[in-house]
Amino acid sequence: MIAIKAYRGQILYTPALDEMVRLERGYVLVDGAGVVIGTWPHLPEEYRDIEVEDFGDRLLIPAFVDVHIHASQPPIQGLGHTEGSSWFADYCAPVERKYADAPYADAINRDLVRAIWEHGIMSANIMCTVHVDSAKNLFEHYVKTGMAAAIGKMNSDYGAFAPALESTEDSIGGTAAFVEWATGQSDLVQPSVAPEFAPACTAETMAYLGQLAEEQNLIVHSHMCEGDFDNEEVAKRFPEEKLYGKVYEKFGLFGRTPTAMAHCLSCTDEEIAMMADRGVLLAHCPHAILNDPAGGPLLPVRKFLDAGVPVGIGSDVGGSHTFSMTRSMVSAIQISKLAPGYRSLSFAEAFHMATKGGGRLFGKVGSFEPGYRFDALVIDDARWNRHADYSLEERLTRFVYCGDSRDIARRYCAGREVLQPETMPRG
Amino acid sequence: MIAIKAYRGQILYTPALDEMVRLERGYVLVDGAGVVIGTWPHLPEEYRDIEVEDFGDRLLIPAFVDVHIHASQPPIQGLGHTEGSSWFADYCAPVERKYADAPYADAINRDLVRAIWEHGIMSANIMCTVHVDSAKNLFEHYVKTGMAAAIGKMNSDYGAFAPALESTEDSIGGTAAFVEWATGQSDLVQPSVAPEFAPACTAETMAYLGQLAEEQNLIVHSHMCEGDFDNEEVAKRFPEEKLYGKVYEKFGLFGRTPTAMAHCLSCTDEEIAMMADRGVLLAHCPHAILNDPAGGPLLPVRKFLDAGVPVGIGSDVGGSHTFSMTRSMVSAIQISKLAPGYRSLSFAEAFHMATKGGGRLFGKVGSFEPGYRFDALVIDDARWNRHADYSLEERLTRFVYCGDSRDIARRYCAGREVLQPETMPRG
Numbered sequence: 059m060i061a062i063k064a065y066r067g068q069i070l071y072t073p074a075l076d077e078m079v080r081l082e083r084g085y086v087l088v089d090g091a092g093v094v095i096g097t098w099p100h101l102p103e104e105y106r107d108i109e110v111e112d113f114g115d116r117l118l119i120p121a122f123v124d125v126h127i128h129a130s131q132p133p134i135q136g137l138g139h140t141e142g143s144s145w146f147a148d149y150c151a152p153v154e155r156k157y158a159d160a161p162y163a164d165a166i167n168r169d170l171v172r173a174i175w176e177h178g179i180m181s182a183n184i185m186c187t188v189h190v191d192s193a194k195n196l197f198e199h200y201v202k203t204g205m206a207a208a209i210g211k212m213n214s215d216y217g218a219f220a221p222a223l224e225s226t227e228d229s230i231g232g233t234a235a236f237v238e239w240a241t242g243q244s245d246l247v248q249p250s251v252a253p254e255f256a257p258a259c260t261a262e263t264m265a266y267l268g269q270l271a272e273e274q275n276l277i278v279h280s281h282m283c284e285g286d287f288d289n290e291e292v293a294k295r296f297p298e299e300k301l302y303g304k305v306y307e308k309f310g311l312f313g314r315t316p317t318a319m320a321h322c323l324s325c326t327d328e329e330i331a332m333m334a335d336r337g338v339l340l341a342h343c344p345h346a347i348l349n350d351p352a353g354g355p356l357l358p359v360r361k362f363l364d365a366g367v368p369v370g371i372g373s374d375v376g377g378s379h380t381f382s383m384t385r386s387m388v389s390a391i392q393i394s395k396l397a398p399g400y401r402s403l404s405f406a407e408a409f410h411m412a413t414k415g416g417g418r419l420f421g422k423v424g425s426f427e428p429g430y431r432f433d434a435l436v437i438d439d440a441r442w443n444r445h446a447d448y449s450l451e452e453r454l455t456r457f458v459y460c461g462d463s464r465d466i467a468r469r470y471c472a473g474r475e476v477l478q479p480e481t482m483p484r485g
Numbered sequence: 486m487i488a489i490k491a492y493r494g495q496i497l498y499t500p501a502l503d504e505m506v507r508l509e510r511g512y513v514l515v516d517g518a519g520v521v522i523g524t525w526p527h528l529p530e531e532y533r534d535i536e537v538e539d540f541g542d543r544l545l546i547p548a549f550v551d552v553h554i555h556a557s558q559p560p561i562q563g564l565g566h567t568e569g570s571s572w573f574a575d576y577c578a579p580v581e582r583k584y585a586d587a588p589y590a591d592a593i594n595r596d597l598v599r600a601i602w603e604h605g606i607m608s609a610n611i612m613c614t615v616h617v618d619s620a621k622n623l624f625e626h627y628v629k630t631g632m633a634a635a636i637g638k639m640n641s642d643y644g645a646f647a648p649a650l651e652s653t654e655d656s657i658g659g660t661a662a663f664v665e666w667a668t669g670q671s672d673l674v675q676p677s678v679a680p681e682f683a684p685a686c687t688a689e690t691m692a693y694l695g696q697l698a699e700e701q702n703l704i705v706h707s708h709m710c711e712g713d714f715d716n717e718e719v720a721k722r723f724p725e726e727k728l729y730g731k732v733y734e735k736f737g738l739f740g741r742t743p744t745a746m747a748h749c750l751s752c753t754d755e756e757i758a759m760m761a762d763r764g765v766l767l768a769h770c771p772h773a774i775l776n777d778p779a780g781g782p783l784l785p786v787r788k789f790l791d792a793g794v795p796v797g798i799g800s801d802v803g804g805s806h807t808f809s810m811t812r813s814m815v816s817a818i819q820i821s822k823l824a825p826g827y828r829s830l831s832f833a834e835a836f837h838m839a840t841k842g843g844g845r846l847f848g849k850v851g852s853f854e855p856g857y858r859f860d861a862l863v864i865d866d867a868r869w870n871r872h873a874d875y876s877l878e879e880r881l882t883r884f885v886y887c888g889d890s891r892d893i894a895r896r897y898c899a900g901r902e903v904l905q906p907e908t909m910p911r912g
Contacts, residue, residue, distance in 0.1 A: 133871075133872050133873045135869075135883065135886065135887045136869075136882055136883040136885070136886030136887045137879055137882060137883065137886075139818070139819075139886070140818060140829065140830070140831055140832050141822060141828065141829040141831070153873075162872065165871075165872055166872060169871065169872070348819040348822075349819070350822070351822075352822065353819075353822025353823050353829065356823070379815070379886035379887050380886075380887060388806070391566070391567060392775040392776070392780075395568060395775075395777070395778075395779065395780025396780050396783070396823065401568065402567065402568040402780065403567070404567055404568070405567050442562075442563075444560075444592075444596065445560050445589065445592055445593060445596070446560045446580075452564055455563055455564060456562065456563040456564065458563070459562065459563030459564075459566070459806035459807075460562050460563045460806050460807060462889060464891075
């Protein structure tokens with residue numbers, strides 16, 4: 059018999075976009091496979107003999123889900139964000155190319171899993187570069203951590219937007235090799251397909267990726283509508299489809315399997331409706347908007363939510379300076395108030411985006427509802443929970459606004475505690 | 486003879502708004518009174534026998550200056566920032582009133598000095614509440630820390646905007662008592678005059694404060710032009726002056742002594758020109774803008790800089806969720822890119838605002854130029870300075886964007902190391 063276990067604490071989670079469930083000193087019951095049985099305010103009679111792990115007054119929340127990370131870019135976090143910077147040419151492209159170097163990529167990857175762990179991101183959607191061996195290296199590190207991730211070798215075999223242009227043969231062959239190698243290695247770490255974006259891929263490669271994704275039910279991870287430049291390129295190269303969404307759809311890359319599209323800053327109403335219809339996830343990256351050297355257009359995220367598009371939060375390191383999902387949540391709320399004409403985000407909505415919203419990319423992830431994978435964080439908010447009688451939601455709000463990774467006391471993925479990946483230099 | 490001492494490290498500071506001085510493994514020479522003699526790339530021959538404190542590869546930068554803090558508001562950090570919240574009524578006013586309670590205020594004040602220390606703010610401009618004893622308590626704690634501050638008992642004896650309305654007699658009497666009590670207690674901690682803002686003060690009180698400030702050369706600390714509501718109130722109550730700046734000027738509160746005005750979101754061109762002419766400091770509080778439940782107007786900070794207004798950064802806790810000056814700098818840069826029609830802030834400009842810009846309120850503070858008080862931070866950025874050959878400015882940029890108080894290894898004020906004020910619970 060597989061043991062059922064109860065976790066007790068100050069429980070908060072968001073089963074729906076604007077619905078925060080609070081259970082004071084409640085229980086989450088988890089089966090031996092790491093799947094949530096349910097939450098209860100009191101331990102049900104039939105479970106009175108099971109093991110209870112009691113976190114006391116600490117907060118117990120679903121772990122964070124980051125739906126858009128570039129593996130090669132932590133070395134440029136924080137750089138190239140002021141007016142006049144050539145972020146892509148001076149920062150992004152060089153580190154993407156450098157990631158080809160195996161010892162260097164190994165060092166970056168070790169720090170990457172450590173940073174993702176530090177920030178309580180138990181599920182991460184990660185785009186590597188075009189270099190297969192570096193992606194394999196990350197995959198190998200990841201499998202050892204006990205955290206969940208979708209990891210993709212990037213494809214960019216066309217045009218001027220590829221930071222490291224590859225041949226179509228290498229692009230297709232590399233992805234085929236990576237996916238074959240990675241498949242079945244882990245229950246928690248899976249290969250994805252990750253075309254950089256339509257302007258940087260040939261039709262041949264995109265068609266292959268779409269087919270592969272469908273055959274093997276792989277997550278699709280890409281970018282869409284970052285600005286006018288890529289929309290124009292798409293319209294030029296694909297005059298029949300004209301729209302980004304239609305190009306991806308033509309190649310089977312738009313929601314046939316779980317799909318995350320980063321940015322979507324300039325999506326048309328038609329594309330937004332397509333995203334909603336196909337369940338394509340918007341990977342909302344508030345820091346990429348705020349760090350755009352020119353000051354990005356403020357995504358009207360409400361428009362996507364109102365249309366029924368699922369929305370998760372992407373740190374978008376290195377478009378972002380931080381892996382902190384709490385800082386991304388704060389920025390998402392802040393910029394939502396600056397988009398004129400749209401109701402801004404509530405705290406519960408931002409929290410939902412950072413947990414269950416993004417979690418849907420990985421299946422039943424990001425909530426404590428029955429059937430969900432028990433991915434959780436224990437938050438020791440003692441330093442923020444002083445001198446006042448805060449409600450549970452206020453405590454969570456203060457952790458998100460004021461706190462940081464120091465307040466994350468414990469991390470769980472699929473019912474197992476995840477310890478710091480390995481000891482590396484501070485940070 | 487008073488000993489001269491040299492501090493060696495990777496030195497960066499901003500003598501002018503957009504000018505970053507970098508000295509690789511350079512020296513700052515400081516006299517026995519804690520005043521900077523100058524900086525050198527190599528130790529000058531005549532000083533070859535002095536003591537050198539070598540910070541190795543660590544960054545050595547001027548300490549941060551926070552020009553706008555509300556002492557009573559840390560308990561509401563992070564709360565009331567989403568659309569529809571009544572921040573003033575539900576969060577601000579209750580904690581302002583609660584600060585009357587001595588044991589409570591003592592607890593808040595202990596945490597406050599600890600938080601300000603943690604974030605490397607060696608000079609802080611702090612507005613307390615109307616309650617004299619609580620302001621005295623903070624002053625007493627502060628004197629023990631070795632950090633610099635201007636601390637003011639707030640005045641609010643008029644109208645509906647006072648979180649804790651006092652009588653005019655109490656307002657004037659309280660400030661008189663506080664300033665008399667505080668004067669001469671410390672070289673580093675000074676009393677200020679702190680009218681809440683013109684709409685919340687009687688003419689009698691403002692006249693008294695202006696006179697007192699001038700007689701004793703006290704810093705003036707207030708708010709100005711937060712929005713339409715207070716502009717309208719000023720125009721109604723002072724039909725002759727009409728403008729905020731003119732009201733403050735009428736009462737001697739507009740630059741006769743060092744003056745910091747928080748927010749200034751809706752200043753007219755005339756008021757901006759007056760600020761420049763009188764040397765009134767804009768306390769720019771980017772998080773107060775971003776946290777406004779309604780989404781504040783984006784201050785065109787460039788307009789103030791172009792007009793010659795001195796600008797410093799205020800955390801504005803509790804309008805802000807954090808005392809982190811680095812996070813405020815990042816937000817200042819980010820929102821400056823969103824104000825249409827104005828050139829955004831460079832990194833050096835934001836750094837200047839957080840150091841020398843705000844430092845002018847306290848005299849020669851915030852730089853390593855000769856004659857400046859040696860207030861400094863040693864930054865151990867090892868976790869951000871990996872896997873690439875970063876320039877000194879890139880290292881500083883990464884600390885500011887990616888780092889946090891964990892990276893502040895040592896703190897100096899007036900030439901003396903400042904240790905953690907006292908041991909309190911974590912955080």
